Amino acid sequence: MSDSSDHARPAWLKPHGKPWGVTSQKVVYDNPWINVTEYQAVAPTGRAALYGKVSFKNQAIGIVPLHEDGTVTLVGQNRFALANYSWELPEGGAPLGEEPLDGAKRELAEEVGLQAADWRQILKLELTNSVTDEIGIGFLAMDLSPADTDPDETEDLAVARVPFSEALDAAVAGYMPDSLTVALLLRVHHMAVRGELPRDLARLVLG
Structure with missing residues (x-):
């Protein structure tokens, strides 16, 4: 079994800037397949932001x-x-x-x-990486x-x-x-x- 990750990673594929930060979080919905968490977050720019993330099970x-x-x-x-x-x-x-x-x-x-x-x-994909963690x-x-x-x-x-x-x-x-x-x-x-x-x-x- 082969994986596309076997290919060499180009040098330009590197992170830039600061990662997101989190000041508080709470689960607002949960079922056997997903949960939804609401975050008080800090953006890479330093601005406060409200964020919701759907996590898949x-x-x-x-x-x-x-x-x-x-x-x-x-x-x-x-x-x-x-x-x-x-x-x-x-x-x-x-x-x-x-x-x-x-x-x-x-x-x-x-x-x-x-x-x-x-x-x-x-292939491995991040399906909707702006609001979910689904792989x-x-x-x-x-x-x-x-x-x-x-x-x-x-x-x-x-x-x-x-x-x-x-x-x-x-x-x-x-x-x-x-x-x-x-x-x-x-x-x-x-x-x-x-x-x-x-x-x-x-x-x-x-x-």
């Missing part, structure tokens, strides 16, 4: 199930927060104490009935085979298997705006360009 997990014929498996579902229908890669949450790969394997089986012999961690971890899953599905009791999922290039075009055109989906499809395309995928599979990914 799971890591966000996204998986690119890439088949040997260059297709990917996607899921469609109604999402609550934006009241929209979303086509996206298989995704889910891994509790903070769980290995992300274990969560990815579980979500791939539960949502689309697949298991993979080849797993690679390919997203993305995996590429290859050498796929069927597994038992077990969707969450609140999920009504549709499943589609489409050419990778078609999925990527839909994502960058704004038809699949889910952030993990966009980022992970672009990352896999980048891997194909850089020679980080098997040659025949890279050719299919690049169309």
Whole structure:
């Protein structure tokens, strides 16, 4: 399993200025998935500021199930927060104490009935770092085979298997705006360009 953090860090990637400070804090909301904390804070400029942070009790997990014929498996579902229908890669949450790969394997089986012999961690994301601490971890899953599905009791999922290039075009055109989906499809395309995928599979990914 490889990680994009293996690449050398450029010299310009360094912090500047002072970090945020905190003078007081209180939890104003809590449920099994998130909590919201209100802070009396001090900005890097020295100004006092009111800040609210949403803390997540799971890591966000996204998986690119890439088949040997260059297709990917996607899921469609109604999402609550934006009241929209979303086509996206298989995704889910891994509790903070769980290995992300274990969560990815579980979500791939539960949502689309697949298991993979080849797993690679390919991306780590801060999903909305202005107001949340949510971390997203993305995996590429290859050498796929069927597994038992077990969707969450609140999920009504549709499943589609489409050419990778078609999925990527839909994502960058704004038809699949889910952030993990966009980022992970672009990352896999980048891997194909850089020679980080098997040659025949890279050719299919690049169309």
